[in-house]
Amino acid sequence: MSVSLPEKWDKEADVVVVGFGGAGAAAAITAHDLGAKVLMLEKAPAGEEGGNTRIAGQGYLQIYDVDKAIAYLNALCGRYPVPQEMVRAWAEEVRGNNDWVASIGGDPQEHQHQPEGIEFPELPGADCTHKFHHGDVLGYSNTWKFFEAAVKRRPIEILYESPGRELIQDGITKEILGVRAEQRGKPLHVKARKAVVLTCGGFENNQEMIRNYLPGLPYCYTSGTPHNDGDGIKMAQRVGADLWHMNNFAGPSMALKVPEYKSTFSMTPLHYTHEMPGGMIVVGPDANRFVNEKLKPKHGKIRRNGQWCQMPAPCPMFMVFDHALFTCGPLYDMKPVSGWGRIMERYEWSRDNSAELRRGWIKRAETVAGLAASLGLNPGALEESVRRWNRVCESGEDAEFGRSKMLIPIGRPPFYAIELSPSMLNTQGGPRRNEHGQIVRPDNTPILRLYSAGELGSIYSHLYQGTGNIGECLAFGRISARNAVAESPWDSRHAPAADEATP
Numbered sequence: 001m002s003v004s005l006p007e008k009w010d011k012e013a014d015v016v017v018v019g020f021g022g023a024g025a026a027a028a029i030t031a032h033d034l035g036a037k038v039l040m041l042e043k044a045p046a047g048e049e050g051g052n053t054r055i056a057g058q059g060y061l062q063i064y065d066v067d068k069a070i071a072y073l074n075a076l077c078g079r080y081p082v083p084q085e086m087v088r089a090w091a092e093e094v095r096g097n098n099d100w101v102a103s104i105g106g107d108p109q110e111h112q113h114q115p116e117g118i119e120f121p122e123l124p125g126a127d128c129t130h131k132f133h134h135g136d137v138l139g140y141s142n143t144w145k146f147f148e149a150a151v152k153r154r155p156i157e158i159l160y161e162s163p164g165r166e167l168i169q170d171g172i173t174k175e176i177l178g179v180r181a182e183q184r185g186k187p188l189h190v191k192a193r194k195a196v197v198l199t200c201g202g203f204e205n206n207q208e209m210i211r212n213y214l215p216g217l218p219y220c221y222t223s224g225t226p227h228n229d230g231d232g233i234k235m236a237q238r239v240g241a242d243l244w245h246m247n248n249f250a251g252p253s254m255a256l257k258v259p260e261y262k263s264t265f266s267m268t269p270l271h272y273t274h275e276m277p278g279g280m281i282v283v284g285p286d287a288n289r290f291v292n293e294k295l296k297p298k299h300g301k302i303r304r305n306g307q308w309c310q311m312p313a314p315c316p317m318f319m320v321f322d323h324a325l326f327t328c329g330p331l332y333d334m335k336p337v338s339g340w341g342r343i344m345e346r347y348e349w350s351r352d353n354s355a356e357l358r359r360g361w362i363k364r365a366e367t368v369a370g371l372a373a374s375l376g377l378n379p380g381a382l383e384e385s386v387r388r389w390n391r392v393c394e395s396g397e398d399a400e401f402g403r404s405k406m407l408i409p410i411g412r413p414p415f416y417a418i419e420l421s422p423s424m425l426n427t428q429g430g431p432r433r434n435e436h437g438q439i440v441r442p443d444n445t446p447i448l449r450l451y452s453a454g455e456l457g458s459i460y461s462h463l464y465q466g467t468g469n470i471g472e473c474l475a476f477g478r479i480s481a482r483n484a485v486a487e488s489p490w491d492s493r494h495a496p497a498a499d500e501a502t503p
């Protein structure tokens with residue numbers, strides 16, 4: 001495929017940043033403060049920019065001890081190792097996160113209950129982890145609001161509803177010269193005199209890529225932004241990028257997804273700390289339980305047979321519960337701490353779950369067999385699963401899955417069910433980058449003038465430490481921006497091959 005050079009450039013900047021989330025903000029601020037003219041392309045409409053960073057838990061990783069951080073990241077990667085020069089670059093730069101946030105006017109505050117936030121305390125170097133956020137209150141988009149304001153205080157042009165579509169590449173040198181974006185259905189050619197930094201997130205909303213790359217999932221939905229469709233991955237592929245970590249993602253968990261809303265609803269009874277006075281199990285399409293429903297997976301990973309692996313998600317899954325649970329309060333917690341649904345879509349779940357019953361999100365039947373029939377499950381198999389669960393509660397021991405919370409039998413009718421889908425926070429894979437933030441080809445040579453940061457090809461290859469994503473956004477946003485600004489402008493050096501550009 002070839003991308004023709006435009007006859008004229010519609011816009012021009014030294015550094016073009018594609019995607020205005022956390023990584024884009026860090027790259028844009030850094031490049032601007034080093035004296036570059038910066039232009040940002042953002043796919044979402046104004047007010048919906050910010051990507052997953054906007055609705056995240058708002059924590060970012062800070063480390064102080066580089067050697068411990070290197071040991072921890074290597075242990076997290078385990079049998080999916082990452083080049084040591086990358087690991088070191090990551091550690092050394094993450095160490096500077098708080099200083100950088102403070103240098104642009106932020107107020108780094110450490111999360112409370114710090115040791116509980118260390119996801120894999122048994123791994124070497126784990127105590128390097130320090131989780132920070134901006135300001136007094138954790139959550140509620142607060143760290144994002146600070147980054148957004150820091151970008152908007154600067155003379156950085158932001159073009160909304162202007163998705164990057166293709167990279168414009170010199171046909172001979174293979175350097176990246178700019179971006180073909182789209183605005184109101186028309187092409188917009190943006191010249192990048194020094195470099196392009198791709199920060200346009202993962203492929204959480206691209207079901208075809210999910211089927212191709214995420215292991216064992218016929219579909220999966222996100223609790224994050226609806227605007228990340230894997231565009232940056234495709235753009236980078238077309239100019240020859242290698243990919244990495246495509247099978248790793250922060251998930252799955254189990255959540256309700258309905259067509260009327262873009263992101264998933266997490267169900268309160270499944271929350272690991274939340275005890276509710278009613279009977280509940282989750283079954284797969286064979287009507288059998290398959291997991292400890294109250295387990296807290298580590299960003300989708302559970303320990304089985306002595307190793308960490310992805311939580312099973314036999315689709316479709318059903319949360320089956322009794323009248324006691326139905327009547328003990330809303331099954332969805334609307335507090336707008338994090339998540340696209342809670343912060344942006346703001347569906348008002350009814351206090352007695354009746355509206356969701358009327359909408360058909362919750363199914364009801366007088367008998368377990370009747371409920372099974374309405375779900376398309378084998379009635380006898382679901383009855384047997386309920387009987388087995390009730391025996392577990394009587395004995396007080398869940399020998400099969402080790403659940404120890406809400407050991408409450410599924411009691412009096414009517415009975416209810418909610419279909420659950422696999423849900424994720426974000427994908428981790430994308431174009432492979434090197435320690436300079438450059439996107440590289442399969443032979444490890446950099447694609448000149450093309451950089452990246454954030455979850456678009458993150459460093460996390462297997463296990464993931466919470467706050468690591470935004471921590472990496474800030475670190476590689478800065479690394480990529482510094483190196484992008486250090487490039488000399490291509491238009492002062494040579495005239496590009498004017499006939500065509502090829503990957």
Ligand SMILES: Cc1cc2nc3c(=O)[nH]c(=O)nc-3n(C[C@H](O)[C@H](O)[C@H](O)COP(=O)(O)OP(=O)(O)OC[C@H]3O[C@@H](n4cnc5c(N)ncnc54)[C@H](O)[C@@H]3O)c2cc1C
Nearest residue numbers: 019021022023043051052053057059164224454455467470
């Ligand atoms: C509910 C939730 C909680 C989380 N909590 C945390 C946490 O506390 N700490 C942590 O470290 N991580 C957390 N994560 C993960 C973290 O939020 C993300 O991995 C991180 O914010 C990604 O930042 P990013 O800048 O790479 O991408 P994003 O923040 O997703 O930004 C990508 C931007 O690119 C735009 N875009 C997409 N395609 C295009 C295109 N073609 N052209 C132009 N623009 C485009 C998008 O609209 C978006 O604005 C959480 C995720 C979720 C969903």
